[in-house]
Amino acid sequence: MPNVADLELPGLELDDPGLKGRRWHREMNGLLDSGHWLARAPLATVVLDREAGEFFLRTKSAIFPGRLLADLFGVTDGPLREQIDHNIINQEGDSHRRLRGLVNPSLSPRAATAYRPAMREFLEGLWGSLDVSDEFDFIEAFAQPYPSLTIARVMGAPAADAPRLHDWSMWIQRQFDAIALSDPDTVATIQQKVAEFYDWVRPLIEQRRSTPSDDLISSLIATEEEGERLSDVELENLVLNILVGGVDTTQNQLAHVMRLLAANPEQWAALREDPETLVPRAVQEGLRFEPITPFTARQLTGDLEYRGVNFPAGTVIMVCSFTGNRDPEAFADPTEFDITIDREKARSLTFGAGIHFCVGSNLAKAEMAEALGFFAERVEELELCDQPEFQTVSGIYGIDSLYLKVTPAQPTDLIQPGAAAA
Numbered sequence: 001m002p003n004v005a006d007l008e009l010p011g012l013e014l015d016d017p018g019l020k021g022r023r024w025h026r027e028m029n030g031l032l033d034s035g036h037w038l039a040r041a042p043l044a045t046v047v048l049d050r051e052a053g054e055f056f057l058r059t060k061s062a063i064f065p066g067r068l069l070a071d072l073f074g075v076t077d078g079p080l081r082e083q084i085d086h087n088i089i090n091q092e093g094d095s096h097r098r099l100r101g102l103v104n105p106s107l108s109p110r111a112a113t114a115y116r117p118a119m120r121e122f123l124e125g126l127w128g129s130l131d132v133s134d135e136f137d138f139i140e141a142f143a144q145p146y147p148s149l150t151i152a153r154v155m156g157a158p159a160a161d162a163p164r165l166h167d168w169s170m171w172i173q174r175q176f177d178a179i180a181l182s183d184p185d186t187v188a189t190i191q192q193k194v195a196e197f198y199d200w201v202r203p204l205i206e207q208r209r210s211t212p213s214d215d216l217i218s219s220l221i222a223t224e225e226e227g228e229r230l231s232d233v234e235l236e237n238l239v240l241n242i243l244v245g246g247v248d249t250t251q252n253q254l255a256h257v258m259r260l261l262a263a264n265p266e267q268w269a270a271l272r273e274d275p276e277t278l279v280p281r282a283v284q285e286g287l288r289f290e291p292i293t294p295f296t297a298r299q300l301t302g303d304l305e306y307r308g309v310n311f312p313a314g315t316v317i318m319v320c321s322f323t324g325n326r327d328p329e330a331f332a333d334p335t336e337f338d339i340t341i342d343r344e345k346a347r348s349l350t351f352g353a354g355i356h357f358c359v360g361s362n363l364a365k366a367e368m369a370e371a372l373g374f375f376a377e378r379v380e381e382l383e384l385c386d387q388p389e390f391q392t393v394s395g396i397y398g399i400d401s402l403y404l405k406v407t408p409a410q411p412t413d414l415i416q417p418g419a420a421a422a
């Protein structure tokens, strides 16, 4: 049986910062058309196919390679390394199960729905301070402030701290980005941001101990005081994981969905006609079509055989959600962005799979649905003014700026609020 290292595979230059936008789509669709299910990237083997992707994400013989990435780029000490060692994504077995069991109830579908009135309030505030008579940058006006306001509310932090939360999330998230980690200045900044976060969160945890409320930190403390086994270090790091996972991600996924809807005016009109059905579908379709996590990764802890290929222990696998989400067996017309197609039967790979499946997926979907429903009520026409400025696909595939022009809906056009559910 051949070893994966001996196979002739197409190459994928994931360390090329120019791989984004149209070129990203062209190259990945080209790989799909080539019929290969594997490709070779600088540090890893890329799995292109959905079924194989699920296999590697779910196997018990693999871990998330967070520590390996840190070692490769010399992040061996300091607050960043402390954080990486405690990050829930780098825990396995009982330790991981325990942390998930503690945090899952605070981010369940029901818990996420309970935050929707607060999300709407934030959107109203942001909309109220916007001059819609001219074009505006959707990132600056909505995508950036909205998830950090939401996460501040989820954590029980003051709304005034939302901009700092955004800054920390944006930097600390780069621990997953090989291009960012190859720059020592970036690593030094991330070290400093982690230290700042720890300094900020410790007094907040103390405050929540003395005055509990209906927030995530209070509920984690309550479990702790009921005799659970959550140490202070675990608590601080769990809160950091929620922050880091929950801001930059939702910001950019929402921005991509708005970009795609603005580029497809007939779909925006359809969504306004039937928000109850099409808002949740637009959320799912945006996640499927333009995943902001185009890859998640695993490092094999034992030899594995799959489809007649030997994958030795230590192999790093990058599972590609972009191509996995275009599996023609699972999705009709997979290369089209189309919110009118019901694709409910298949789950996209954008939130990963297996034990590390995104713990914040319900919150992210609720935030995006609330935002799309909100804009559907107020915006009759949505127009893309410029080519957006895309970031690299390494790490979070974000957008730096997204200029939109909107035609506000006439009061008589207003559709019923609150119609759309996630």
Ligand code: HEM
Pocket (backbone or CB within 6 Å): 057, 064, 088, 089, 090, 100, 107, 241, 242, 243, 244, 245, 246, 247, 249, 250, 253, 292, 293, 295, 296, 297, 350, 351, 352, 353, 354, 355, 356, 357, 358, 359, 360, 361, 363, 364
């Ligand atoms: C559109 C938004 C989001 C996307 C696309 C996304 C994507 C992902 C992916 C791909 C993973 C790794 C899964 C794997 O390797 O199998 C992950 C894990 C994680 N996400 Fe998200 N995420 C999003 C929003 C959020 C939010 C809102 C939060 C927090 C409220 C969050 C917190 C986390 C955490 C803590 C993990 C680690 C889970 C574990 O190891 O058990 N994410 N996410």
